[in-house]
Structure formats: structure tokens, C-alpha cells
Amino acid sequence: GAVVSQHPSRVICKSGTSVKIECRSLDFQATTMFWYRQFPKQSLMLMATSNEGSKATYEQGVEKDKFLINHASLTLSTLTVTSAHPEDSSFYICSATSPGLNTEAFFGQGTRLTVV
Amino acid sequence: AQSVTQPDIHITVSEGASLELRCNYSYGATPYLFWYVQSPGQGLQLLLKYFSGDTLVQGIKGFEAEFKRSQSSFNLRKPSVHWSDAAEYFCAVGLGTSGSRLTFGEGTQLTVNP
Secondary structure, three states: OOOEEEEOOEEEEOOOOOEEEEEEEOOOOOOEEEEEEEOOOOOEEEEEEEEOOOOOEEOOOOOOOOEEEEEEEOOEEEEEEOOOOHHHOEEEEEEEEOHHHOOOOEEOOOEEEEEO | OOEEEOOOOEEEEEOOOOEEEOOEEEOOOOOEEEEEEEOOOOOEEEEEEEOOOOOEEEOHHHOEEEEEHHHOEEEEEEOOOOHHHOEEEEEEEEEOOOOOEEEEOOOEEEEEEO
């Protein structure tokens, strides 16, 4: 299957700082990428959908100024958590797809963000 | 609005026993349906998917699932569970024209006793 790499796998940052998470499609061109958030012992919640070269579409209740998403190329999308606070601590997972992948979206391995 | 319900938060089975994880969905049209497995601190691995056609779908690791439109269900089954199957299982509905924008159920934690 197609491979999606997420980096970093773990990150600890101080309150008030920003942190960037990268999601890369390694062997295909990802026209669309999705960002999910997962709190401990909970399900994954879709945060936003990003299409290459256009602005991301955010789900209701997700602050677009806090969670900046950039999808500038067909192999890379980034999620920047700005002015992070402890309540932003979570597991962030991306997925990527393209028209040639038979509808399936492939997931990265996730990023554990801890804000202290 | 679309939704996915996994009624069982936690299931415990003995190794070698059969397994069925329940999933019900609410969606206006025939959905794309998926089952994923997640080990602690890890990403998601696709077990199987249903788009159309045969309602009994075979997946990896010996899993299968059956789409029942009349019951709005997509239950996951395995005839004989292995200790390595212990993990969190998520059912998901795929939305949009590509079906890759996913709404997940709450998840079912599977414990396997020796």
C-alpha cells in the first residue's frame, strides 16, 4: 500500500509556543490530506481537509487560526499548532489520498503532542 | 448528519474464541465503510473496506465483515482470535465523492485472555 510518513512522532513544547507537524506521502501524490485529532481513550475527530494548492476546509468548532494547515505540494501537508496550551495536548494523525488510490486514505503513524 | 456507533466500548475474549465487533451507521446513502485497528500510540491500519458489491468482505489477518443494509450494520468478525489481535478497533464511514473523509465510531477495545 501507499506510505504516509508523519514527523515528529513525539513532541513536547512549552505553553505559548508553536509546533509544526509534517505529513508526507512517500510514494504517491496526495491531492487531498486529512488531519485528525485523538484524545486519550477516545475516537478520532476530523479537524480539517486540505487540498493541494488551496485553503483547508475546517470542521465546525476547529479554530483555523490556531491550527494552521498548509498543503503546498502534492507530497507534503503541515499542521502548525500556534500558541499551544496544555489542552492542545493530543494525538494528531494525518491521512492522505489521491484519485488513483481507489478511495482509500492512508494514515501516518501519528504525532503525540504534549504541551507543558 | 452521518454517525457511526460502536455499542461495545470494551470486549474481552479468550484466545481461540470467535469475535464479533458491532458497528452501526447512520447515513443517507450507501456509505463507504471501513474497519481500522490501532495499537497503543500507533497510527491506523486498514483491516477491510466495503464500497459496493458482495456484502461479505474479507480483510487482512483473518478478519471479515458483513454489510447489512436493512440493519445499517457493518459488524467485524474473526473465527479464532489470537493474542496479537488485542488492540483498539474503529469502524468508520467514508464521506464525500471519494469516500476518504472519515467519520469514526467511538472504538472498541479488545482484550484477549490467554
